Every structure is written in structure tokens, then in C-alpha cells.
Amino acid sequence: MTRLEQPIAVCRTCCEGYEFVNRLLDVNNLEVTFAKRAGKFQAVRGVSFSLDKGEHLGLVGESGAGKSITGFSIINLISKPGYISKGNILFEGRDLAKLSLEEMRRIRGDRIAMIFQDPMMTLNPVLTIGTQMIETVLAHRRVSRAEARDISVERINRVRISSPERRLKQYPHEFSGGMRQRIVIAISLLTDPALIIADEPTTALDVTIQAEIMELLLDLCTSRQMGLVLITHDLAVVSQITQRIAVMYAGLIVETGPTAEVIATPRHPYTRGLINALPQTRHGEKRLRQIPGVMPGLRNLPAGCAFHPRCEQCRDICITTQPERRTLACGVQVACHLVEE
Amino acid sequence: MNILAMNWRRFRESQALYAFLRDPVAIGSFTILVVLTLVSFLAPWTAQHNVYDTATLELLDAHTPPAWLDQGLERYPLGTDDQGRDLFSSIIFGMRTSLLIGLGAVALQAFLGICIGLISGYTGGRLDTLLMRVADVQLSFSTLMVAIFISAIFEAVLGVGFFERYAVLLLVVIIGLAEWPQYARTVRASVLAEKKKEYVEAARVIGLPASRIMWRQILPNALSPVLVISTVQVANAIMSEAALSFLGLGMPVTQPSLGSLIKSGFTYIFSGSWWITLFPGITLVTLILVINLLGDWLRDYLNPKLYKHM
Amino acid sequence: MLADAPVLLQCREVVKHFDISGGFLDQLRFQAGRPRRVRTLVRAVNGVSFDVRQGETLSVVGESGCGKSTLARTILNLYPADGGEIRYRNQRIDNLSPKAMLPYRVKMQMVFQDPYASLNPRMTVSRILEEPVCYHHPGLSRAEVRERVAQVMCQVGMDPTWADNFPHEFSGGQRQRISIARALVVDPEFIVADEPISALDVSIQAQILNLLMDAQETRNLTYLFISHDLSVVEHISDRVAVMYLGSLCELAPVEQLFAAPRHPYTRALLSAIPRLGAGPGPKDRIRLSGELPSPLHLPSGCVFHGRCPHARARCRQEIPKPVQLSATAQVSCLGVEEGWL
Numbered sequence: 001m002t003r004l005e006q007p008i009a010v011c012r013t014c015c016e017g018y019e020f021v022n023r024l025l026d027v028n029n030l031e032v033t034f035a036k037r038a039g040k041f042q043a044v045r046g047v048s049f050s051l052d053k054g055e056h057l058g059l060v061g062e063s064g065a066g067k068s069i070t071g072f073s074i075i076n077l078i079s080k081p082g083y084i085s086k087g088n089i090l091f092e093g094r095d096l097a098k099l100s101l102e103e104m105r106r107i108r109g110d111r112i113a114m115i116f117q118d119p120m121m122t123l124n125p126v127l128t129i130g131t132q133m134i135e136t137v138l139a140h141r142r143v144s145r146a147e148a149r150d151i152s153v154e155r156i157n158r159v160r161i162s163s164p165e166r167r168l169k170q171y172p173h174e175f176s177g178g179m180r181q182r183i184v185i186a187i188s189l190l191t192d193p194a195l196i197i198a199d200e201p202t203t204a205l206d207v208t209i210q211a212e213i214m215e216l217l218l219d220l221c222t223s224r225q226m227g228l229v230l231i232t233h234d235l236a237v238v239s240q241i242t243q244r245i246a247v248m249y250a251g252l253i254v255e256t257g258p259t260a261e262v263i264a265t266p267r268h269p270y271t272r273g274l275i276n277a278l279p280q281t282r283h284g285e286k287r288l289r290q291i292p293g294v295m296p297g298l299r300n301l302p303a304g305c306a307f308h309p310r311c312e313q314c315r316d317i318c319i320t321t322q323p324e325r326r327t328l329a330c331g332v333q334v335a336c337h338l339v340e341e
Numbered sequence: 342m343n344i345l346a347m348n349w350r351r352f353r354e355s356q357a358l359y360a361f362l363r364d365p366v367a368i369g370s371f372t373i374l375v376v377l378t379l380v381s382f383l384a385p386w387t388a389q390h391n392v393y394d395t396a397t398l399e400l401l402d403a404h405t406p407p408a409w410l411d412q413g414l415e416r417y418p419l420g421t422d423d424q425g426r427d428l429f430s431s432i433i434f435g436m437r438t439s440l441l442i443g444l445g446a447v448a449l450q451a452f453l454g455i456c457i458g459l460i461s462g463y464t465g466g467r468l469d470t471l472l473m474r475v476a477d478v479q480l481s482f483s484t485l486m487v488a489i490f491i492s493a494i495f496e497a498v499l500g501v502g503f504f505e506r507y508a509v510l511l512l513v514v515i516i517g518l519a520e521w522p523q524y525a526r527t528v529r530a531s532v533l534a535e536k537k538k539e540y541v542e543a544a545r546v547i548g549l550p551a552s553r554i555m556w557r558q559i560l561p562n563a564l565s566p567v568l569v570i571s572t573v574q575v576a577n578a579i580m581s582e583a584a585l586s587f588l589g590l591g592m593p594v595t596q597p598s599l600g601s602l603i604k605s606g607f608t609y610i611f612s613g614s615w616w617i618t619l620f621p622g623i624t625l626v627t628l629i630l631v632i633n634l635l636g637d638w639l640r641d642y643l644n645p646k647l648y649k650h651m
Numbered sequence: 652m653l654a655d656a657p658v659l660l661q662c663r664e665v666v667k668h669f670d671i672s673g674g675f676l677d678q679l680r681f682q683a684g685r686p687r688r689v690r691t692l693v694r695a696v697n698g699v700s701f702d703v704r705q706g707e708t709l710s711v712v713g714e715s716g717c718g719k720s721t722l723a724r725t726i727l728n729l730y731p732a733d734g735g736e737i738r739y740r741n742q743r744i745d746n747l748s749p750k751a752m753l754p755y756r757v758k759m760q761m762v763f764q765d766p767y768a769s770l771n772p773r774m775t776v777s778r779i780l781e782e783p784v785c786y787h788h789p790g791l792s793r794a795e796v797r798e799r800v801a802q803v804m805c806q807v808g809m810d811p812t813w814a815d816n817f818p819h820e821f822s823g824g825q826r827q828r829i830s831i832a833r834a835l836v837v838d839p840e841f842i843v844a845d846e847p848i849s850a851l852d853v854s855i856q857a858q859i860l861n862l863l864m865d866a867q868e869t870r871n872l873t874y875l876f877i878s879h880d881l882s883v884v885e886h887i888s889d890r891v892a893v894m895y896l897g898s899l900c901e902l903a904p905v906e907q908l909f910a911a912p913r914h915p916y917t918r919a920l921l922s923a924i925p926r927l928g929a930g931p932g933p934k935d936r937i938r939l940s941g942e943l944p945s946p947l948h949l950p951s952g953c954v955f956h957g958r959c960p961h962a963r964a965r966c967r968q969e970i971p972k973p974v975q976l977s978a979t980a981q982v983s984c985l986g987v988e989e990g991w992l
Contacts, residue, residue, distance in 0.1 A: 037359065062852035176942055206714035206879065211923040211936055233853060236882075236925035263928045277857035279886030280927055286864060288886070290857035294822050347815065470674060539769035543833065545729055547783040548756030550749065561773040 022053040024091070024194060024227045025074070031086035032069050032078060041299045043069045043082065045251035048325075053194070054225035056218075058238030058259065060274075061248035062295055070248070071197050071231045073097075075108045092194065110140045113188030117200040119180035122187060123172040129156075129183055130168030133190060140191045155186040159216060178209035185217065195227040202237070214241055235275060239263050247271045250295060250306035253325070257332030267334045269311045305337065313338055360642045367638040370631040377628060381436040388430035389416075392597055399425045404614050420616045422605055426597070428617060432624050435597040439628070442512045442598070443579040447571055449517025450578075454524020455560070455567065461525065462532030463555050473529070476522035484577075485584055487519040492590045505593040512591055516581045520574060527570055531563035565643050572636030576629045583625055599625045659740060659841060659873050660703040660726065666734030667696040667718070667725045694946050695721040697897040697954075698735065700973060701981075703841075708867065708874040710884040710905075712920070713894035716946065719877045722894070723843045726875065727761055728752055739841075757787050760834035762863075764846035766826035770818040776829055777814035780804070783837045800836060806869075807832045807862060824855035828862065835866060843875045848883065860887060881924045885909055890979060893917045896954040897946060899973070903980040913982045915959045915992065953985060961986055 032044035044066045051057050061067040072078050074089055076096060089096040092111065096104065108114070116122060124132055130152065137148035149168070156164035159182040172180060181201060188196055198217065202210035218241050221228045230242055238245055239259055246256040247268065255268040266272040273291035293310040296302055302309055308318040317337050325335040352358060361367050380387050403425040408418045419428040461472040479487060492515045496504050504511060535541065536559065544554045579599070585591035586600025587607070594605055599621045606617025672678045672691040680689040695718040703709050711719045724730050726737055728744060737745040744755055763769035770779060780800045784791065791799075801811040807828040818826055827847060834842055844863065848856040864887065866872060878884050884891055885905060892902040893916065901914040912918045919937040939958045944950050950957050956966040966985050973981040974988050986992030 062854060179942070207881065207925075208714065208919060208923040208939060211925070212938075214925070215936075234925065235853070236927045239928050240925055260928070274853055275927070277854050278882065278927060279857075279860070280882040287861050288857040290861055291854040292858075294824060294855065295852075344815065539763040539765055540771040542724070542729055543761065543763060543769055543830075544771075546727055546756065546759075546761045547786060547833075547837070548749070548753050549782075549786060558771055562771070 023050060024053045024055070025051040025229075026090035027070075027074070027087070028090070029087040030070065030073060030084065030089065030097075032066070032073050032082055033085040034082045036081055038299060042085070043251055043298055044073065046087070047248070047251075047253050048087075049246050049253060049256060051195070051227045051229065054221070054227060055244065056221060056228040056230065056242040058242035058245040059229060059231045059248060060233065060235060060238055060245060062233060064250075064295055064298065065248040066251040066298075067231050067248045068199055071114075071199050071229060074197060074229070075112050075114055076101075076104045077108075077114070106140075109136065109193075110191045111193055112195045112197065113191070113193040115181070115184055115188055115196060115198040115201045117203050119177070119184045120172065122184045123180065125172050128169055128171055133168070133187055136187055136190050151190060152186075155189045156183070158189060158220065159183070159186045161186070178205055178213060181205065181209075181213055182216065185213075185220070189220065189224075192224065193226065195229070196221065197229045197231070199231045200233070201230075203232070203234070210237070217241070235263070235278065236280070247274070250301060251298060252306065252335065253333075254307065254336070255332065255334045257328075257330065261330055261332055267328070267332060267339050268307075268336045269313055269338070270307050273310075305335075357642060361638070364638055366634055370634040370638070373627065374631045374635065377436065377624075377631075378440065381433055381440055384430075384433045384437045388427075388433040390427040390430040392426050392431050392434050393595075401425065404609070404617075406614075407616050419620050420614075422602070422617045423609060423614070424594075424605075428602075428620055431597045431602055432599070432621055435599045435602050435621060436624060436628065438509060438592060438596065438598040439579050439582055439600070439625070442509055442516065442582045443575045445509075445513035446516035446520070446578040446581075447574045449513060450521045450524050450574060451567065451571060453517065453521040455528050457521065458525040458528025459532055459555050459560060459563075462529035463536060463551065463559065469529075472525070476525050479519075480522045484519045484581060488515050488581055488585055489588070489590060491515045491518055492585065496590075505595075508592050508596060512582055512585065515585070516578050519581070520577065523570060523574065524567065527566050528563055531566050532559055535559045535562050569636060569640045569643060572632055572639060576632040576636070579625070579629060579632075599628075656704040656706055658702045659705045660875075661738040661741070662702075662722075662726065662735065663700050663738075664698045664735035665696055665700070665722065665725060665732055665737060665745075666698055667721050667730055668733050669693040669695060691947060694949050695897055696725060697949070699894070699897075699899045700735075701892055701899060701902055703873060703875060705840075705873055706871060707889040708876055708887055709890050709892060710876040710878060710888035711892045711894055712878055712881060712884050714879060714920075714943065716896075716943065717894040718897040718946070719894050720845055721897075723761070723845050723875060723877050727759055727843055728755075753787075757837045758839055759841045759843070760837065760839040762827075762831055762834050762842060762844040762847045765850055766823045766830060767818075767850075769830050770826055770833075772818055775815050775817055776804075776809075776821075779818070779829065780814070780833055780836050783833060787837055800832075803832045803836045806835065806866070808858075822855075823851055824858060827851060827855075827859050831859075831862060831866070835870070838870075840871070841873045841875070843877070845877045846879065847876075849878065849880060856883070863887070881921065893920065896944065896949065898954050899981075899983060900955070901980075901982045901984075902973075903976070903982070907980060913976070913987050913992070914955075914984050915961055915986070916955050953983075961992055965989075 027050065028048050030044055030047045031042055033040055033042050047070055049057065059067045059070060069078065069082070073084055074096065076099070078084065084097045087097065096107070099107070133152035134145060134148040137143060137151050152168060153164045156167055161167055161179065161182055175183060201217065202213050205213065214237060217228070220226065230238060232238055242259050244257065245259040245262050246253045247270065248254070249270050255262060255266065255271045262271065263275065266275050276289040277291060279288060291310055296306060296309070304320050305318045305323050308314045311318065315337065323335045323337045325333050326339070327333045385391065402414070402417065402421050403423050405417050405421040406413050407420040408415055413420065417427050417429070419432070422428055422431060457472055461469045495511055495515065541554060541558060544558050582591055582598060583600030583603065586598050587604045589604070592598040592601040594601055602621035603618050603625070606614060606621070610618050669692065670690055671693055672689065678688045678690060679686050699722060711722065713719045721730065725732050728747065732745045736743055739755055739759065744752065777800065780803065781796050784796045784799055800814070804811045804814065809825065809828050809832065818829065821829065847863065848859050851859060860883065863874070867874060876884070876887060888905045890902060890904050891908045893900045893914065895916050901908065901912065901917045908917065909921065912921055919939050922935065922937045941958045944957060952968045953966045953971050956962040959966065969985065971983045971985045971988060973983045975981050984992060
């Protein structure tokens with residue numbers, strides 16, 4: 001087809017004990033600041049994570065934890081008054097945080113695709129699916145209209161929607177919620193991106209449809225070696241789809257590591273609280289183990305560890321000092337004073 | 342006391358005050374409007390002549406030009422009209438009448454419109470269809486036409502003398518009746534939006550009667566668009582009054598309003614007495630402009646899409 | 652214990668249809684050259700029968716559009732029922748006038764889904780909570796009302812000194828507490844909770860669920876709990892009713908339903924729940940073919956036959972009657988009735 005930039009393969013063994021063969025995305029110390037009337041505050045306060053080619057990462061947290069803003073900042077979709085105030089985002093060897101709008105536009109929707117919670121964020125209600133898909137292909141590839149159409153048909157097939165030729169002529173409102181999300185996935189696949197960022201892709205959908213969409217997304221990403229950043233509040237979904245998980249709280253990643261390890265033995269008190277609060281975690285007792293209190297607002301974060309007012313094991317050091325992220329032998333990184341080496 | 346202090350604190354920290362203080366146009370318009378309103382409502386003290394007191398009129402001083410012109414007199418800073426009334430005082434008294442009619446008419450419109458819109462939106466069904474069709478029919482006529490129509494009926498039924506004596510009240514009724522559909526439709530639209538919200542269902546689960554839900558739960562939440570159109574409607578009502586008076590269907594010449602002043606000067610505009618029309622005209626334009634600018638600001642402020650990033 | 656508790660609420664063949672065809676002129680259609688009046692009906696609830704026993708938590712689950720919220724509102728007489736009977740303590744309530752309904756308004760209360768829309772933004776918390784008390788007990792003095800409100804606020808974990816604040820000054824979880832307090836303040840015995848936690852974050856969900864369970868214990872409440880989250884339902888319920896397209900598929904005690912679902916739809920629904928720590932890879936999920944039909948055009952016979960993997964000829968023609976499996980369980984499926992499922 002056309003010349004695609006090959007991802008730069010970085011072969012190195014990380015000193016942190018986790019082997020990165022083929023690094024796709026590297027987010028280093030990312031800070032996103034919002035300058036509002038009441039003053040500046042940081043919605044993301046120094047987040048670092050990385051993603052290999054074809055790896056699936058789950059970004060988990062409650063609303064206001066900064067997970068969506070982190071996702072948006074990767075493709076520079078942060079709207080005013082927010083901006084990236086610090087850190088860099090290395091993707092295929094380039095720093096996305098420093099790209100011009102035009103360069104960013106070329107990468108966005110081509111090498112990186114985004115799937116939103118509401119399919120109508122991506123779909124234009126007054127254009128047919130076909131028009132939207134063909135235009136997307138033409139915007140990123142030098143192909144004829146017929147070829148663009150063939151690509152579109154192939155992608156609709158790939159998301160397991162029947163009679164793709166007919167679908168191209170339909171408008172978004174003629175599809176159900178689940179089908180719309182499939183179409184959005186088909187659109188995101190048009191340019192064979194290296195990375196898909198999915199922001200709560202199934203939150204608005206029913207369980208049976210959620211299961212279908214998640215299965216589809218997993219199959220596609222695995223078979224095409226695409227990287228996936230899945231942003232969600234649903235730990236159960238993340239545990240089924242991703243290899244690695246990053247738990248965010250108040251603008252920071254508090255715990256990250258292999259999904260199975262983190263879910264089975266959560267080390268940060270917040271992760272533990274979150275998992276214990278789920279009704280499906282059985283303790284044989286009727287009452288759920290709740291985390292007391294609410295997440296602090298980003299404008300008035302407590303000193304020290306942001307979680308300390310809600311933490312049952314809070315000590316003196318937690319109130320005064322913000323914990324550093326430390327890597328444990330099992331590959332898990334935790335930002336907590338209480339975790340033993 | 343505590344609640345008062347709390348409300349004051351809420352007001353001081355409110356988004357509205359903040360947005361207002363950052364908008365010089367809004368501050369300017371508001372200041373001018375306050376000054377004009379104060380001056381006109383304190384007319385007996387701010388004006389040198391009581392224009393209603395015919396004994397003070399000097400017919401010989403009629404058509405005196407403004408003070409800075411050759412034949413101008415110190416006593417009449419903006420000159421006099423054809424009856425020898427001081428134009429400056431007339432404008433102040435006239436503005437008072439115009440503002441009174443504007444506010445009164447809008448109060449009547451708002452009362453009618455809110456009642457009809459609320460009932461129509463909340464009950465729905467046939468009553469809603471009926472009331473809204475009536476509103477549609479009235480809206481399909483020009484407001485001025487409806488006002489002329491109503492005032493002609495009033496004059497015919499009540500007689501000209503009666504009409505002149507109660508001109509202010511009658512104009513309020515005429516303009517009020519002519520423009521209620523604007524309110525009714527705005528209120529109905531926001532009632533329809535509010536009615537679907539869960540707090541209304543919660544009130545029904547409590548068992549509150551429909552009238553109480555309408556007036557105490559829904560109405561306070563449906564009022565912000567009413568606030569916006571109220572400003573524009575005050576301006577519209579003042580203009581309607583001016584237009585009616587100009588056409589001779591409004592305020593009689595003995596009781597000056599901005600419209601009737603413009604009309605009384607219009608006859609002499611080509612015989613050189615341009616000031617009798619010009620100064621009331623400028624006042625009218627200023628008044629309407631500042632009200633509309635304030636209305637614009639209010640609309641922008643209440644439109645969440647425009648201010649959410651502040 | 653459940654089987655011999657007295658029946659609190661009885662629904663018999665409850666039907667609710669919505670006419671969405673608009674005014675008379677919108678209904679006119681020309682068919683074969685003649686004007687005819689055509690009505691478009693959304694068949695939201697179609698002949699649902701079940702009992703709620705005193706002291707139990709009966710959950711109604713189903714996907715969006717299955718009619719569970721409509722059923723809840725019909726039971727509370729917010730929508731007039733179009734057919735069937737609703738009895739409360741053996742008294743018919745579906746045909747009562749608003750005035751005759753008043754004694755039941757104190758007994759039956761509701762908690763809503765959206766903590767932002769369910770509280771009047773122009774009223775302070777104290778006014779929101781005092782209004783129901785003042786209205787139903789006009790004889791109480793101002794101090795008595797305040798006392799009662801303060802007591803309920805304490806019970807739902809709110810500081811009574813916050814009573815003079817407006818709802819927008821609170822977080823989502825706190826607003827939901829206020830909403831629960833408003834339901835509790837009239838001292839009801841039956842509460843309909845319409846997705847009370849689905850708009851909340853995970854750690855807050857546990858708090859609200861615990862609050863609901865505590866209130867049930869101290870006040871001997873009966874819940875009709877509407878939800879789409881099956882793991883929450885599994886935790887909180889005594890019995891579960893599964894709805895599909897306005898019909899009740901299955902009703903069974905919670906252990907029985909989750910261990911041995913009988914209706915094919917219940918099986919499919921349960922197999923789609925994302926389980927924490929299940930890990931990636933294929934699961935034995937039951938895949939449903941086709942799309943959810945529209946309640947505008949209900950399928951003939953069993954509403955599920957078009958997507959049911961076991962459907963036979965009889966399912967297409969005959970609407971299945973509920974089969975009583977035990978005193979507390981029923982299922983509406985011809986396969987179960989005839990014994991081939």
C-alpha cells in the first residue's frame with residue numbers, strides 16, 4: 001500500500017527487571033496543568049508508563065483520577081485551559097508533546113486511534129458510514145476512492161458486521177449502540193494504527209454487548225499486534241483484557257504491574273480497597289468492605305500521600321512525605337511507604 | 342443573620358459576579374442603566390420644571406434652541422418644545438413614563454406567559470395544544486399590529502378622555518397582551534426539559550400535588566431563560582410604547598413619554614426645531630442599547646457552553 | 652424464612668404501553684388511498700406478574716430498554732398502568748386517585764439513579780428533606796421536623812450542619828445519601844431503588860450499598876432493587892427477577908439463579924459478566940445471535956425466540972406462561988415447561 005514508518009525497535013533490557021523488546025510508547029513524568037479562574041491545578045501529576053508493541057495496558061481509576069486526561073494527552077487532545085506542562089511522550093521515537101498541531105494531526109487517526117465512550121463523538125450524524133470511512137482513508141493515504149472503499153469494506157468485515165456494502169450506505173442513527181461502537185472500532189482500524197486508546201469503550205453498553213465488544217477488541221489487537229491503552233473504571237474488564245495494569249489515584253499512578261499479579265495480590269492500600277469494595281470479591285460477609293471518604297479534589301490535595309486521609313494504615317510519614325514509586329521483585333511498582341521491599 | 346452572611350458570601354464568590362466584573366461592556370451598560378433609571382425615577386427632584394404643571398409653562402419660550410446655540414437660554418439646557426416645556430425635564434419625566442410602561446408591560450407579559458407556559462408545559466395534552474396554537478396565531482401577527490388593534494378597541498370602547506387619563510395603565514395592558522406568547526413559549530420549553538428530571542418524579546413519589554410541583558419545584562429551575570428574555574422584552578416594550586405614541590395611539594402630548602416627545606418634535610423637524618426630536622431619540626436609543634447589551638451579557642453568561650472554561 | 656413472610660406487593664399481569672405517535676395529525680396515515688389513524692406504541696412492560704415479600708430484597712435485572720425502570724415507576728403509580736393489577740398489602744393501588752394514593756406515598760418511596768438530576772438544584776438540603784415531612788405530617792412543629800431530619804441525616808452518614816447547603820456543593824456519593832435520606836425521612840416500609848449506584852464510582856458504590864443494607868436492617872425495609880450490574884445484584888438480593896423486552900423471564904432466589912439458571916436468556920446474561928481475575932482468553936460465554944428487537948414491534952410468541960439458541964416452532968407462536976418451580980421461583984419458558992431445557 002503506502003510507505004509506513006516502521007516503529008523504531010529499541011532493544012534493551014530495562015534495569016527495572018522488566019524486559020522491553022519493542023517499545024511503542026513511553027510516557028515520562030507527564031504533568032497536565034489546568035489554569036482556571038480559581039488558580040492552576042494539576043490533573044495529572046507526573047505519570048510514567050510504557051507500552052510495548054502489541055501490549056495491552058489497563059489504566060484504571062475513579063472519575064477525577066486523571067486517567068482520561070492522561071489518555072487524551074497522548075494524542076494531544078487536551079482542550080484549553082489544560083496543557084501539558086512537563087514530561088514527554090515518546091511514540092515511535094518522537095516526542096508527541098512537542099509536535100506541531102499539523103504533525104500531531106497526521107499521527108492522530110493514523111498511527112494512533114482513539115475510541116471514545118460515546119460513539120457519536122467519532123461519528124458524524126449527518127454523513128453515511130461509508131462517506132466517513134472513505135474520507136478518513138483518503139485523509140491519511142494516497143489511494144483512489146475505490147481502493148478506500150475496499151479498505152472500508154474489509155474493516156467492517158473485520159469487526160464482524162454482516163453485509164458491509166449495505167452498511168456503508170447507512171447513517172449512524174440506524175445502528176444500535178453496540179453496532180455503533182463496532183463501526184467506531186472499524187474506523188479506528190482503517191489506517192492500521194500501532195496504538196489504540198480506548199476511553200471507557202463499553203461503559204454505556206449492556207453486559208452482553210460489552211462482552212462482545214471487549215472480545216472483539218482483544219482479538220483485533222492480538223492478531224494485528226496493536227498496542228492498546230484501555231481506560232476504564234471497571235477492574236473486572238481490565239483483568240480480562242490486559243497484560244499490565246496501572247491504577248491511578250488523584251493524578252498519580254499508585255500501582256502498576258502485571259495484571260494478574262496486581263489483581264491477585266494488590267499491594268497499594270487503594271488498589272486493595274478498590275478490589276475489596278467489589279461485590280464479587282467474596283468475604284463471606286454481607287457488608288462490603290468500603291473505602292471511607294471520597295477522593296480529594298485536585299485543587300486541594302492533602303500533603304504527603306494523596307490517599308492518606310482514607311488509608312486505614314496511615315502513618316506519620318504518609319502525612320508528610322509523598323511516597324516514591326518503587327519497583328518490587330515481582331515487577332510491580334508501588335508508590336506507598338508501607339510496602340516492604 | 343447567619344443565612345444573610347452566607348448568601349452574601351455565595352454572591353461574592355459566584356460565577357455571575359466574577360463574569361460580570363470581567364466584562365467592561367456589561368459594567369458600562371449596567372452603570373448607564375442605573376444612572377438613567379435613578380435620574381428618571383427621581384424626576385421631581387432631578388428635573389428643574391414639573392412638566393405636568395401647566396402653570397409653569399411659558400408659551401413664549403416655545404422652540405428655544407439648546408443653551409449652547411445663539412438663541413439658547415441658560416434655563417433650558419436642551420431647549421424647549423413647541424409648548425415651551427423644558428426639553429431636559431421633559432426627557433427625564435418621559436423616560437420615567439417609558440420605563441414604567443416597559444417594566445409594567447413586561448411584568449404583565451411575564452405573569453401571563455409564565456402561568457400559561459407552566460400550565461401548558463406541565464399538563465401537556467389537549468390544553469397544551471390549544472394554548473400553544475393561540476400563541477402561534479398571535480405570534481403570526483406583528484406585535485405592533487396587535488397592539489394597535491387592542492388600543493383601537495380600548496379607545497373606541499372607553500372613549501378618548503378615559504384613555505388619556507389612564508394612558509399609562511392601558512399601554513401596559515396593551516403591550517402586555519401583545520407580547521405574552523414569547524414568554525409562554527420560552528417557559529414551556531424549559532418546563533418540558535425540567536419535567537423529565539428525576540427531582541420532579543421524586544416530588545411526585547412524595548405525593549405533592551401538581552400545582553405545588555409546578556410552582557415550587559419546576560418554576561424556579563425554569564426561570565433563567567425568562568431572565569434573559571425579560572431584559573430584551575423591556576427594551577421591546579419601551580420601543581413598542583414609543584412606536585404607539587409616535588403613531589398617536591399612545592401617550593397623549595400632555596403627558597410626555599420618549600415616544601410622544603419624538604412625535605411632537607417630528608412635526609417641526611423641517612422648520613428647524615430638530616432638537617425636540619433628536620434628544621429624546623438619543624435617550625431612547627441609549628436606553629434600549631444598554632438594556633440589550635445587558636441582556637446579551639446575561640445570555641452569554643447563562644449559556645454554559647461559553648463560560649465553562651473560566 | 653422468605654417463603655412464609657407475608658406478601659407486601661403483588662403485581663398481576665402489569666402492562667404499560669407508551670403512545671409516541673404524537674398529536675392527531677401526526678397519527679394520520681394514508682393507506683390504500685384512505686386516511687387512517689395509526690398509533691405507534693412502545694410496549695415497555697407486557698404482562699409482568701410477581702410478588703414481593705416483606706423484608707426481602709427483590710432485584711430486577713435486564714439490559715437497557717427491557718422495561719425495568721418503567722415497571723418500577725408503574726408500581727409507584729408515576730405512570731398509570733395500562734392493564735393488570737398492583738396490590739399493596741392486598742389493597743389495589745394502581746387505580747387510585749392522587750389523593751387516595753397519599754397514605755401509600757408514605758409507605759412506598761423511591762431512590763433514583765442520577766444523583767445530579769434527582770435533587771432540586773434550587774433547594775437547600777434541609778428544604779429537600781423537610782418538605783416530605785411537613786407535607787405528610789402538617790401537625791409537627793418546626794423543631795420536631797428539624798429533629799427528624801437531623802436524625803435521618805445522621806443515619807445516612809451526613810453531618811446535619813450541612814443542611815443549609817445546596818446539592819451542587821456535594822459530591823455524587825453524598826448526593827445519593829441525601830436522596831436516600833429523602834426516601835427514609837417519611838419512614839417508609841417499601842423502597843424502590845432505580846439503579847441507585849450505577850452513576851457512582853466503585854469505592855463510593857460500596858459505601859452506598861452498605862448504607863442501603865444497614866437501613867434495611869434497622870428499619871425492616873423491603874427493597875425492589877433495579878440494576879443492570881449483576882455482581883451487585885448477586886450481593887444484595889434475596890431474589891432476582893430477569894426481564895427481557897418487557898417480559899419477566901425468570902424469578903428465583905439469588906443462589907439458585909446464579910448457580911442454576913433455567914431460562915436461556917438468564918444463562919446468556921450470566922455468562923457475559925466480566926469476572927475479576929478470570930484472565931484473558933476465550934471463556935464459555937454464550938453468544939446471542941442477532942440484535943435486541945425494538946419494543947415497537949415485539950416478536951410473536953416468546954419475545955426471546957429470535958435470539959434463543961434453543962428456540963423451536965412452538966416458541967414462535969405461543970407466549971410462554973410463567974411456570975412455578977417452587978414457592979419462590981418461576982420461569983417463563985416453553986422449553987422448561989415441556990421439559991426439554
